Amino acid sequence: MNRDAALAGAAVGVVLVALLASVAFPGVLADPTEDDPVRPGPVRISEVNIGADDADVRGGTVTLSVDTRIEHRGNPTENVTLLVRAVDAESGLVETTQTVRVGTLRDEAETSVTANVTVEREGGYHVETVLYQDDRRVDEDGKTVSGLEALTPAYAQTDVRFSEGDALPPLSFSVAEADAGNNRTTLELAASLTNSGDGRSEDLRVRFVLRQADSNIVAAQTATDVGAIRPGRTATTTTRVTVPRNYNYYVDAVLLKDGVVVDTARTAANLDPTKRISVNETEEDVELRVEDFEGGGSDGRGEYTESPAYGTETSTPGFGPVAALVALLASALLARRWTQ
Incomplete structure (x- = not known):
């Protein structure tokens, strides 16, 4: 028999056996990846x-x-x-x-x-x-x-604040009328407001409260509406109050938007010619901060620092002046012996 014909017949036989096996036993020729799934990526x-x-x-x-x-x-x-x-x-x-x-x-x-x-x-x-x-x-x-x-709540967001500066203070006052007979003084109060935003301000109101400096008693209070302030502009709103004369007062102003406090300011009104008061306050701004977690090293553990030890100076037992002298003499004798 021709050798090439025999090889061709054997190949055909193998193909026929494989086809019969696949029909008789489904899954014999299944994808090997089903039993050995692909490793997911990182x-x-x-x-x-x-x-x-x-x-x-x-x-x-x-x-x-x-x-x-x-x-x-x-x-x-x-x-x-x-x-x-x-x-x-x-x-x-x-x-x-x-x-x-x-x-x-x-x-x-x-x-x-x-x-x-x-x-x-x-x-x-x-x-x-x-x-x-x-x-x-x-x-x-x-x-x-x-x-x-x-963070300012959405209902209280506004770019209008009391002005800051010596030339244009946030609050000021002047004596509009003095009634010595009734022991009363009428003050004209002025609040300076600056719009640092990009839009016109609306629904703003300033409330003034005057408290007698020594007793902290509210002597007068009033409120005034603020007109629209254009972006980048500064406006002044004024009102008048009447208080007993010859007293000193703290003037507190509260800026409100739709009933929500958005800013405050304070000044002093000295009407007592023999005594003066001043407003000294320290303000600290609290800002929103977003920071990464702090870690010491690559493994996330904090660094360990050994502090030096401090103490009183004392002599070490066994190493006083006498022991040092003995050691010196012994060294000299040993050196002499080696030279001989």
Whole structure:
């Protein structure tokens, strides 16, 4: 028999056997990847950013928008989940938790995942982000947020504030009328307001309260509406009050928008010719801060610093002056012996 014909017949036989086996036993020629699945690609947190929209700031709470950038490489990765939680910076208690199911990541790129967490508008929080794949923690990151009380609620947002400066003080007064017979003095109060925003101001009102300096008794109070102030402009609103003469007063002014306090100012009115008072106050601005978690080294542990020990100077037992003299003599004798 021809050798080539025999080989061709054997090849045909192998093909026929394979076809018969595939029909008789389905799954014999199944894709091997079904038993040996593809390893999912790595995922990690590359960046975390936290913000707060003005519309999400309320009187008692604020909603923080936590934007987490997740980096994916390699093969598709399924069942990716992001956990975001806000932990009170002082008590360490978890304030709120939000879980976002990311699903399957296929592209070799970064994916932005946003989670909204609502917290009390005071103090600070550690905002932690934890990345899971198939319920297994694979990465985590976070930032610290502080000074939330500095955020202005949406209903009280305005760019108008009392003016600051020596040439144009926020509050001033002048004597409009003096009635010696009735022991009364009428003061004209003026409040200077500046609009540092981009829009016209509306629905503003200034309330004045005069308190006698020694007794703290409210001697008079009044309020006046503020007209519209154009952007970048400064306007002055005035009103009059009558108080007993020959006393000194603290003048407090409160700027309100729709009944909400947005700014305050104070000055002193010295009507007593024999005694004067002044307003001395120290103000500290509280600003919103967002910081990364602080860590000591690459492993996340804090650095250990050994402090030098301090104490009184004492002699070490066994090493006093006598022992030093004996050691010196012994060294001399030994040197002499070696020279001989």
